[in-house]
Structures are given as structure tokens and as C-alpha cells.
Amino acid sequence: MDPNPSSASLTIPIVSTFASPFDNSPREKDSTKKPLSLWPGMYHSPVTNALWETRSKIFERMLDPPLDAPPQSELLTRTPSHSRTTILYNFSTDYILREQYRDPWNEVRIGKLLEDLDALAGTISVKHCTDDDSMTRPLLLVTASVDKMVLKKPISVDVDLKISGAVIWVGNSSIEIQLEVTQLTDGKTDDAESVALTANFIFVARDYKTRKAALVNRLSPETEKEKLLYEAAEARHQLRKRKKVVDRKEIENGEIHRLESLLSEGRIFCDMPALADRDSILLRDTRLENSLICQPQQRNIHGRIFGGFLMHRAFELAFSTAYAFAGMMPSFLEVDHVDFLRPVDVGDFLRFMSCVLYTESHNPDQPLINIEVVAHVTRPELRSSEISNRFYFTFTVRQEAKANNAVRIRKVVPATEEEARRILERMDADALSA
Numbered sequence: 001m002d003p004n005p006s007s008a009s010l011t012i013p014i015v016s017t018f019a020s021p022f023d024n025s026p027r028e029k030d031s032t033k034k035p036l037s038l039w040p041g042m043y044h045s046p047v048t049n050a051l052w053e054t055r056s057k058i059f060e061r062m063l064d065p066p067l068d069a070p071p072q073s074e075l076l077t078r079t080p081s082h083s084r085t086t087i088l089y090n091f092s093t094d095y096i097l098r099e100q101y102r103d104p105w106n107e108v109r110i111g112k113l114l115e116d117l118d119a120l121a122g123t124i125s126v127k128h129c130t131d132d133d134s135m136t137r138p139l140l141l142v143t144a145s146v147d148k149m150v151l152k153k154p155i156s157v158d159v160d161l162k163i164s165g166a167v168i169w170v171g172n173s174s175i176e177i178q179l180e181v182t183q184l185t186d187g188k189t190d191d192a193e194s195v196a197l198t199a200n201f202i203f204v205a206r207d208y209k210t211r212k213a214a215l216v217n218r219l220s221p222e223t224e225k226e227k228l229l230y231e232a233a234e235a236r237h238q239l240r241k242r243k244k245v246v247d248r249k250e251i252e253n254g255e256i257h258r259l260e261s262l263l264s265e266g267r268i269f270c271d272m273p274a275l276a277d278r279d280s281i282l283l284r285d286t287r288l289e290n291s292l293i294c295q296p297q298q299r300n301i302h303g304r305i306f307g308g309f310l311m312h313r314a315f316e317l318a319f320s321t322a323y324a325f326a327g328m329m330p331s332f333l334e335v336d337h338v339d340f341l342r343p344v345d346v347g348d349f350l351r352f353m354s355c356v357l358y359t360e361s362h363n364p365d366q367p368l369i370n371i372e373v374v375a376h377v378t379r380p381e382l383r384s385s386e387i388s389n390r391f392y393f394t395f396t397v398r399q400e401a402k403a404n405n406a407v408r409i410r411k412v413v414p415a416t417e418e419e420a421r422r423i424l425e426r427m428d429a430d431a432l433s434a
Helices: 046-053 056-063 095-101 112-129 224-253 255-271 307-326 399-404 417-433
Strands: 010-014 085-087 139-151 161-170 174-182 195-207 280-284 288-293 330-340 349-360 368-379 385-395 411-413
Touching: 010 046, 010 195, 046 085, 046 349, 085 112, 095 112, 095 385, 112 139, 112 161, 112 224, 112 307, 139 174, 139 288, 139 307, 174 224, 255 280, 255 399, 255 411, 255 417, 288 307, 307 330, 307 368, 307 385, 330 368, 330 417, 349 385, 349 411, 368 417
Parallel strands: 010 085, 280 411
Antiparallel strands: 085 161, 139 195, 139 330, 161 174, 174 195, 288 349, 330 385, 349 368, 368 385
């Protein structure tokens, strides 16, 4: 069982990373710690800074891992409570922290929250996998995907916020972590009623020296809730394995009728634009794009670009795409899926390309806008471009925007077979996860 129960259920208070202009009392300094300028991720958010402070001994080993040290010789059995970690945002009293997270509608910036969720999930995965032995080399833990993230209600920036998470399932070398964002409002005292967002992250473990898959500590759920979460995660894992087989069969057999149905309207746009349906639009006409050079300040403890930073940038491009497409203020609903296909390094030229993949108007009160964002690592000197990440977001239209405007969400149609296949794949994936 868990050999170190005293470290369970860690709670970390979050404070602003900027000094108040009205506060003349300097913060205490610890001369034994590495200078802040050497800490990776410190520029992302106050959460990254707080998590580093809390686990500094573990993370400092990862900055310069002992590659000649032996790997962990014996797997341990951990409980979910061992990795459970909670962070608290004191928005009601820390006005500087509040300003760091405020969006134009006095809510928490979702893009910034995505950074924090990824950072917390990474800390939880490290806590589960460490063997507390400084004589062995640590594992390389990387974000493989975000399985699902659902916003259940708006998150106010004026009320204290809590994020809590733990490992809920492990495979041979993979780990699933569930996070819950809660905010007590309207006098509610029950955390179950105050859940504002849920997220499931999947991490994979690699040997730091060989970069091959590495075994992770086992998990022993104790409570009835933990057992149910484990069973549900195992079912999702099996579903993902079966879906890969089904996808291969569908590609082999073809879906001529569905593809032709999607492409028929697109051909009218391309060949006879004057006769095209004015309530539809070509997928390619919904695209937006931006690019950046990845900087050292955006790196994680492994020296690669922080996954939360990539999600933050992808979300803000997706939000802008939904805004330009709908013609009114969008409202975020969920991250359908995120794939981390290859690492992104400091100095990489990264291009984010977004489009509206498809729309749904079954419920006129909540039309859905499904956005795809694809990140490409581009190397002009080699004339190469590789996909590093795929992000899928779902938005609707804000209630106050609908009150003043007639909602008219256009249908998106593909012009090419490749676009039609992408639409069908996401529609099927969303139907499976519904």
C-alpha cells in the first residue's frame, strides 16, 4: 500500500505573482532555492509558481536528471489520495490575482485556466510516479491527450475558486487524472453542486535515458467513488482501443454515401457559387491563423514547450474563430479532445490554423459551433511542416448576445474529400463520447 500517507491531500494556496504597489513589505527570500529566472514555467501563471515551490525538490531533480542512475526497481502501489492535490485561488481578497485572471466579462479567462489545469495534472502525475528515492532516475512524464473538458457554468473572477484532482486510473505506462474546478456561489455549501468544470488528462511515462515506454506505479482505489471512477476510466480506455480498429475498418470499407452527401453542396459553392445556399459557407472560408516563435519562457521542466501554453494559444484562436463566424459573442462549452502528437521545442516556428469544422442547430436556444485548431511545427530551412497538436473546442452564443440579435448560425460544408473526412471523424467521435 501507500508507503507515504502523510503526503496525501495536499492543498496549495495561490497568490498573485506581482507585488502590490501599495505593499511595502518585501516577500521573504529563501537563499537555498534556485533563482526564479532559472525556474521553467514561472511566467505562465501564479499556479505554476506555487506548484514549483511546493514540489521544488522533485522538480529540481528533473531539471538535471541523473541519467546514469538506475531506473526504479520496484513498482509501488499508490492510492488516489496519495496524489490528490488542491489549489485555492483567493479571488475575493487578492485583487492583483483577480486582475491576472479577469476577462472582459468579469469571468475567469478560460485560456489561462487551461494552463493551470495542465500544470496541476502534471504535478499530480509526478507525485504518483515518484518513488521518493533520490538515487533512481525520474520518469519523463508528458501530456498525451485531454480526453474531455466540460464547462458546466460560468466561472466568476470575484469568488474564490478551487481546483482539485488525483490519479483515477493507470495502465502500463499511462495515467489518467481527473480535475474538478469548483466555485461556491449563491450561498451553496455542497461541492457537488458547485462544480464548474471537469477535465480528464492522460499522461504517458517514458524512461528519461532511453525515451522508451516506462512502467508506472500501480493504483489501488479505496472508496466507492474512486472505484467507480477507475471502472469508468478503464471503459474509456477499452473504447479508445476498439475505436482505432473500427476507424481502420471504416477507412477500408469507405463511407461513400456520407462523403458524397457532404461534398455535394460544397461542389455547388465551387462550381456554381451564385446558386449556393446563402445559409451555408465553405469550411475554408471560416479559417483563421496565427504564428509564433517558441520562447524559453514557455518551456516546462523537461525543456520542451509547456502543454498548457499551447492549449491557451489554441483556445484564444478558437474563440476568435467562433466570434468572427457567429457575428456575436461566443460562449465556451467544452474541449472535445486534444491530441499531443509530437513535442514542441524552444525555438520552433509554430503555426496555429483554425476553422469551423461543423455546426449544429438542433436546439435553437443553444446552437453549437465546433472548432478545430491544428498546430504545425514549421521549419523553413528544411521546407518541412509537421502537425504537433490537434485541438477540438465547442462553443455556443452568449445569452445576452442572443437577446439583442437574431441567431443565424450557418451550415459549414467541405470543398474537398479530405475536409469531408475530417468532419465525419469528429462527428462520429463526438457521438461516441456523448
